[in-house]
Amino acid sequence: MPRPIALLTDFGLADIYVGVMKGVLLAHCSKAVVIDLTHAVPPGDIVAGAFQLHGAAPYLPEDTVFLAVVDPGVGGKRKPVCARAGGRYLVGPDNGLLWPAATRLGEPEFFHLDRPEFWLPHPSSTFHGRDLFAPVAAALAEGTPPELLGTPHPDPVTLTLPIPRLAGNRLLGEVLWIDRYGNAITNLRPMDLAQRWDDPACAVFSMGGEELGTPHTHYAAVLPGAVLVLAGSSGYYEIAVRDGSAANRLSLSRGSLVAVHAGS
Amino acid sequence: MPRPIALLTDFGLADIYVGVMKGVLLAHCSKAVVIDLTHAVPPGDIVAGAFQLHGAAPYLPEDTVFLAVVDPGVGGKRKPVCARAGGRYLVGPDNGLLWPAATRLGEPEFFHLDRPEFWLPHPSSTFHGRDLFAPVAAALAEGTPPELLGTPHPDPVTLTLPIPRLAGNRLLGEVLWIDRYGNAITNLRPMDLAQRWDDPACAVFSMGGEELGTPHTHYAAVLPGAVLVLAGSSGYYEIAVRDGSAANRLSLSRGSLVAVHAGS
Amino acid sequence: MPRPIALLTDFGLADIYVGVMKGVLLAHCSKAVVIDLTHAVPPGDIVAGAFQLHGAAPYLPEDTVFLAVVDPGVGGKRKPVCARAGGRYLVGPDNGLLWPAATRLGEPEFFHLDRPEFWLPHPSSTFHGRDLFAPVAAALAEGTPPELLGTPHPDPVTLTLPIPRLAGNRLLGEVLWIDRYGNAITNLRPMDLAQRWDDPACAVFSMGGEELGTPHTHYAAVLPGAVLVLAGSSGYYEIAVRDGSAANRLSLSRGSLVAVHAGS
Numbered sequence A, B, C: 001m002p003r004p005i006a007l008l009t010d011f012g013l014a015d016i017y018v019g020v021m022k023g024v025l026l027a028h029c030s031k032a033v034v035i036d037l038t039h040a041v042p043p044g045d046i047v048a049g050a051f052q053l054h055g056a057a058p059y060l061p062e063d064t065v066f067l068a069v070v071d072p073g074v075g076g077k078r079k080p081v082c083a084r085a086g087g088r089y090l091v092g093p094d095n096g097l098l099w100p101a102a103t104r105l106g107e108p109e110f111f112h113l114d115r116p117e118f119w120l121p122h123p124s125s126t127f128h129g130r131d132l133f134a135p136v137a138a139a140l141a142e143g144t145p146p147e148l149l150g151t152p153h154p155d156p157v158t159l160t161l162p163i164p165r166l167a168g169n170r171l172l173g174e175v176l177w178i179d180r181y182g183n184a185i186t187n188l189r190p191m192d193l194a195q196r197w198d199d200p201a202c203a204v205f206s207m208g209g210e211e212l213g214t215p216h217t218h219y220a221a222v223l224p225g226a227v228l229v230l231a232g233s234s235g236y237y238e239i240a241v242r243d244g245s246a247a248n249r250l251s252l253s254r255g256s257l258v259a260v261h262a263g264s
Helices: A017-028 A046-059 A099-105 A128-142 A190-194 A246-250 B017-028 B046-059 B099-105 B128-142 B190-194 B246-250 C017-028 C046-059 C099-105 C128-142 C190-194 C246-250
Strands: A005-009 A034-038 A065-069 A080-085 A088-093 A109-112 A165-167 A170-178 A184-186 A204-207 A210-213 A227-231 A237-241 A257-261 B005-009 B034-038 B065-069 B080-085 B088-093 B109-112 B165-167 B170-178 B184-186 B204-207 B210-213 B227-231 B237-241 B257-261 C005-009 C034-038 C065-069 C080-085 C088-093 C109-112 C165-167 C170-178 C184-186 C204-207 C210-213 C227-231 C237-241 C257-261
Touching: A005 A017, A005 A046, A005 A128, A005 B017, A017 A034, A017 A065, A017 A128, A017 C005, A017 C034, A017 C046, A034 A046, A034 B017, A046 A065, A046 A099, A046 A170, A046 B017, A065 A128, A080 A099, A080 A128, A088 A099, A088 A128, A170 A190, A184 A246, A204 A237, A210 A227, A227 A246, A237 A246, B005 B017, B005 B046, B005 B128, B005 C017, B017 B034, B017 B065, B017 B128, B034 B046, B034 C017, B046 B065, B046 B099, B046 B170, B046 C017, B065 B128, B080 B099, B080 B128, B088 B099, B088 B128, B170 B190, B184 B246, B204 B237, B210 B227, B227 B246, B237 B246, C005 C017, C005 C046, C005 C128, C017 C034, C017 C065, C017 C128, C034 C046, C046 C065, C046 C099, C046 C170, C065 C128, C080 C099, C080 C128, C088 C099, C088 C128, C170 C190, C184 C246, C204 C237, C210 C227, C227 C246, C237 C246
Parallel strands: A005 A034, A005 A065, A065 A088, B005 B034, B005 B065, B065 B088, C005 C034, C005 C065, C065 C088
Antiparallel strands: A080 A088, A080 A109, A165 A170, A170 A184, A170 A257, A184 A237, A204 A210, A204 A257, A227 A237, B080 B088, B080 B109, B165 B170, B170 B184, B170 B257, B184 B237, B204 B210, B204 B257, B227 B237, C080 C088, C080 C109, C165 C170, C170 C184, C170 C257, C184 C237, C204 C210, C204 C257, C227 C237
């Protein structure tokens, strides 16, 4: 049985790009099991794609091949790469997209995909997802080792998701993602607070000078319509509104600042 | 071969939530066959999700495991449950979501999912789809009986989709759903009309005092652009516009009233 | 192992229509491997669906069954058909939708699907995707020959995608599709230019009297924000903006005219 293949792209679902890529996967690995993580990464937004891939990766089977394409530099100087990390493989452009997930999964080894005999013949310069990355991911799923598909690439492009910083007696984080419900996922984790205060549960969150209170564990801990801070399922604190949208209520967007200070 | 697993959620497809849930399914049932019913249930809209699950359920294979998550009360007092009905299983929150589909498929038996040894370790309080429902659905797909996954739950939350009522010599229904084409699917069925009038085909539909005529069998029975009443594929009458949107033309939305009276 | 089944519809993903169709496929072919090409064809837009199916078809495995439903005439006089072409099958309404893909794959033979014993019992007049096309596609995937599913249909409805025309010393094409990135895919191919000029790479594109320059091979060949003409991955020239949307910048839509003349 081949390794499962998990897809993340900025292709959207209105065009045929995802379907065509799946067709190539299946043509090269007829028993491929393909999972869509998301195809709604904002066009060209490498940081958003890296954040989403990093969040999803640990929940996929331990032998997964991740095929991720957010690739505004396709056809130019950026290299096509794959990484081996923690038993998984990650395939995509060398622009930082794979880095946070790869380093979360293990100590990654990168390979420059420079063996055209594993690609579609006559590859285009604008759709490496179809012509290069899909046949390579299918080969990895079938058991071909990355050593055959490319050569070691010791200096991949790295990308670090924004991390919290100290400002006086406050910890300053930011919103990394707004989800479908309007929950604002921050870059603050319980461990970030625990490094500074004895009891993270007493830490007080605020945005734009307005206090949002201390963290709760679930939405129904507050009344419908109330704003709350939540230790979210992603491992990060989230700003939410019970039965509503925090993003709409508080006019939040990616990059909005969140402060935390000690409770009294 | 495991039972197929059919998914219905309000997670949307822009976040990684669906992909992560599928990753967990596959990690626990490597040969899982997963079908997406829809992930576009309006956030937290249990009635809409129940209506869609009820409509789809009979068309899935007879051994399907339905995994449905529209769960605004996640982490609070609502219980996680599964139901066995007509050879299928349904897994989700005990908030009414599963009820219309379960009772359509058979005489349901419910179980409270209270055996954490079948969940992911350290389950979150906000993403039971990933941490609790997915591993349980995978276990059901693999053949684990619900008796091992929980304890009998004789009093599940019930939910009844709106039913038509009589008002003088008229039958009053309402719009339950607007589909992608702008067709307005009502809660009126041919059998509701047959109980009252000898020939449902002569019954006259109206909305807001405006007569829409008697039912047709297909769109092309009227001229392009014309409004028509249709005996729809869902088993309910629909208000439609040939090659157009009835919702836009007639300003329809969920809850819009539809009246039926005897033809002359 | 059954043939893979590739889906293309105008059903959207917010309703359960696609999920129900997949349920029927799986109920009739329990090992079906189903690929979604797209379900976002604009409602009833046969030309758009035909263009997308034509573009995707060559990349799917060589034994694929294509199930395509953009079917505003469902239940009326249009016939349900299947085509055999180049080893693949295509199933859908006889309204031209299948024609460009079928003729691209081979010399198609069409069959009128007139054997109700292969359909769901009591088929509706409004959802042949579920009641007729899905069980027929499942039968084809399982190996049933089209000769058993219908009778030869020598006069299928044909549909020709718009082709470029000559106007004086210029070649006039048009925009066939706007993709998620705002790239405008034209109906002009390198071979169309090569028929007229020795070196297509010197041909100059223009829209609305404004020159867009000669074709490039990849986005990064120009500066961020610049407009460029690109020999796209679909085999057609595209109008694009590096790291931006050509459709927004140049107010392009399907049908926008593109002219090409000899370079100096």
